[in-house]
Amino acid sequence: MVEEASSHAGHRTAAPRVTRRGFALMGLACGLWGALAPMARAAGQIVVSGVRLGGNAQSTRLVLDLGDAPHHQMFNLAEPYRIVFDFPEFDWRVAPEAMPGATGLVKSLRAGLFQPGTFRLVVDLSGPAEIQRTLVLPPQSGFNWRFVADLVPTSREAFMARVAPGSENVRPAKANEPAVTERQRRSAAARPVVVIDPGHGGVDPGAIGVGGVYEKHITLAMAKQLRTLLLKSGRYEVVLTRDRDIFVPLRERVAIARRAKGDLFISLHADSHPNRNTRGLSIYTLSEKSSDREAQLLADKENKADIIAGMDFSEESPEVTGILIDLAQRESMNLSAQFASLAVGELDRKVRTLDNTHRFAGFAVLKAPDIPSVLLEMGYLSNPDEVRLLQQAQYRDRMADSMVHAVDRYFDQTQSAQRP
Numbered sequence: 001m002v003e004e005a006s007s008h009a010g011h012r013t014a015a016p017r018v019t020r021r022g023f024a025l026m027g028l029a030c031g032l033w034g035a036l037a038p039m040a041r042a043a044g045q046i047v048v049s050g051v052r053l054g055g056n057a058q059s060t061r062l063v064l065d066l067g068d069a070p071h072h073q074m075f076n077l078a079e080p081y082r083i084v085f086d087f088p089e090f091d092w093r094v095a096p097e098a099m100p101g102a103t104g105l106v107k108s109l110r111a112g113l114f115q116p117g118t119f120r121l122v123v124d125l126s127g128p129a130e131i132q133r134t135l136v137l138p139p140q141s142g143f144n145w146r147f148v149a150d151l152v153p154t155s156r157e158a159f160m161a162r163v164a165p166g167s168e169n170v171r172p173a174k175a176n177e178p179a180v181t182e183r184q185r186r187s188a189a190a191r192p193v194v195v196i197d198p199g200h201g202g203v204d205p206g207a208i209g210v211g212g213v214y215e216k217h218i219t220l221a222m223a224k225q226l227r228t229l230l231l232k233s234g235r236y237e238v239v240l241t242r243d244r245d246i247f248v249p250l251r252e253r254v255a256i257a258r259r260a261k262g263d264l265f266i267s268l269h270a271d272s273h274p275n276r277n278t279r280g281l282s283i284y285t286l287s288e289k290s291s292d293r294e295a296q297l298l299a300d301k302e303n304k305a306d307i308i309a310g311m312d313f314s315e316e317s318p319e320v321t322g323i324l325i326d327l328a329q330r331e332s333m334n335l336s337a338q339f340a341s342l343a344v345g346e347l348d349r350k351v352r353t354l355d356n357t358h359r360f361a362g363f364a365v366l367k368a369p370d371i372p373s374v375l376l377e378m379g380y381l382s383n384p385d386e387v388r389l390l391q392q393a394q395y396r397d398r399m400a401d402s403m404v405h406a407v408d409r410y411f412d413q414t415q416s417a418q419r420p
C-alpha cells in the first residue's frame with residue numbers, strides 16, 4: 001500500500017498519503033523509535049536486506065528494508081555534493097550487485113562500516129539536493145521495517161548552508177606523535193615492525209571489478225596472508241591498519257604506522273582500468289612529481305578514498321604536500337625505493353607485472369616522513385583473468401611469498417648496514 005521507490009505511474013498518487021502519515025511517523029522516528037530502538041535490538045545488529053532507489057530528477061526516493069527501526073544522523077558534504085547517513089552498526093546483507101545504480105538525483109550509493117558502532121550510507125548526488133523527509137515505516141503489507149528518505153533538488157546556497165563545518169567527520173585527535181624517527185634509535189637487534197595497510201574498507205569499496213568484486217575485500221585477504229607469512233618467519237612484528245571490513249581515513253593509516261613505530265609500510269591495492277586488457281602488478285613510492293600521467297591519475301583516484309567515505313578532509317594544498325615531502329628524510333625516500341626495487345625483483349619472477357613496474361606518485365598514504373613506504377597495486381580488477389587470479393588464495397600467497405623474500409632481503413641489507 002505504501003508505495004515503494006519506483007517510477008511507475010502509481011507513484012504520484014500514492015506519495016501524498018505516505019507524506020501525511022509520514023510526518024507523524026517522522027516525529028516517532030526522531031523521538032520514540034530513536035529512544036526505544038536500541039533496547040529492541042540489544043541482542044544484535046539490525047539486518048538490512050534491501051536498498052532501492054526510485055523516481056526522477058524532481059523527486060528521488062531511497063528505501064532501506066530493515067529488521068528493526070534504526071535511528072540515524074545525516075549531514076551534507078560538498079565538493080562533490082553528498083548526503084551522509086550515519087546509522088548504528090548494521091548487519092548489511094545487500095549483495096554488491098544488488099546495489100542500485102544512478103537514479104534521479106542520486107549518482108551512486110556506498111555503504112559500509114565507518115567506525116565501530118557507526119554504519120555509514122553515502123549518497124553521491126548529481127547536483128545540490130536536500131532531504132525533504134525521512135520516514136521509518138513499521139512492518140506492513142508484507143514489508144519489513146523500512147527507512148525512507150525523499151530527495152528533492154535545491155540551490156547550491158541552500159545545500160551549502162547545511163554543510164556542517166567539518167564537525168561530524170573528524171575523529172577525536174590522537175595524542176601528539178613524536179616527529180622524530182624512532183627507527184634510528186632502536187637497536188638493530190629488535191624485531192622490525194612491518195605495517196600492512198589493506199586499502200579501502202567499510203563504506204569505501206575501492207575499485208569495483210568484473211563480477212562486482214570489491215578491491216577492499218582483495219586487499220584485506222592479501223594483508224592477512226602476508227601477515228601470516230611474515231609472522232611465520234619469526235623475524236617481524238606485524239601491524240595491520242585494519243583487520244576487518246571498516247573504513248579507515250588515509251591520515252589515520254599513516255598515524256597507525258607511526259604509533260606502531262613501523263620500520264616498513266606496505267599499502268595494498270588493486271586497480272581498475274577502462275581498457276579490460278590492461279593487467280599486471282606495479283609498485284609505487286612517494287614523489288612530488290608523478291612518473292607519468294597514469295601514475296598521477298591513479299594517485300588522484302586512491303587519494304579520493306576519504307571523499308568516497310564521506311569525510312570532509314579537503315585535499316592538502318600543493319604547498320603542504322611540498323613541505324611534507326621536504327620533511328621526508330632523504331633516507332626514508334631512498335629506503336622506500338630500495339625496498340620497491342627488491343620487491344619488483346622478487347615479484348617479477350612470480351607474477352605478471354606492468355612495464356616500468358616501479359613508479360612514482362603523490363599518494364596520501366605514503367606520506368609518513370620517517371617510515372619507508374610503498375604502495376602495491378596488485379593488478380587490475382577490470383581484467384577478467386587477473387580478477388580471477390586475485391580472488392584465489394593460492395595466487396595471493398604467491399605474491400605474499402615474494403613480498404616476504406623482498407622484506408627479508410631489505411632488512412638483511414639495512415640491518416647489516418647499521419651494524420658497527
Ligand SMILES: [Zn+2]
Pocket residue numbers: 199200206207215268269270302
Ligand atoms: Zn585502491
